[in-house]
Amino acid sequence: KAGVTQTPRYLIKTRGQQVTLSCSPISGHRSVSWYQQTPGQGLQFLFEYFSETQRNKGNFPGRFSGRQFSNSRSEMNVSTLELGDSALYLCASSDPGQGALFYNSPLHFGNGTRLTVT
């Protein structure tokens, strides 16, 4: 199976712009999560989607938003970019299975999108 695919791999944007990142989960995986990784804060949870529904959201401002499509692909959007948004954005997918037993479904990460805001 192909792994989690994130596009683009690299992005350079200017402060005040907006950006959309894309994630294609592993085939059959219905849960998609997004994380931000920075040297100072480490890995932080942004949001999680399952069957097009957001089930949890991290402590990020409303400039960060996401959505999931019926084919489980997901996008996240960051509006009005700030210098502090420069980070590696990681998407992870998992397959909770028939019983939606999320706790025993490992999350697999994509290669990430490295966003630089200047």
Place this chain on the structure above:
Amino acid sequence: QKEVEQNSGPLSVPEGAIASLNCTYSDRGSQSFFWYRQYSGKSPELIMFIYSNGDKEDGRFTAQLNKASQYVSLLIRDSQPSDSATYLCAALNDYKLSFGAGTTVTVRA
């Protein structure tokens, strides 16, 4: 207090030795626990996950979970230079992974 704390490291071990990594978590509602390995400039790679008390072994890796003590550990036996990386502990609750800051391991040849 961070939700997940890891021993700060860095940890340096000789080739062939056992590397021992520790992690504690604060949220008793956490349901399962993950160990990821991350090489510099790469994304996290899943090593193991555990959700029942006790030990779980996979090749050279053994994860241990003690929910009463809110403690998770990872043992790497017969450490190889290719094991040199940052190891991330994460706790899952409410569809969210909370990560520790990571422990950097260096295996000396």
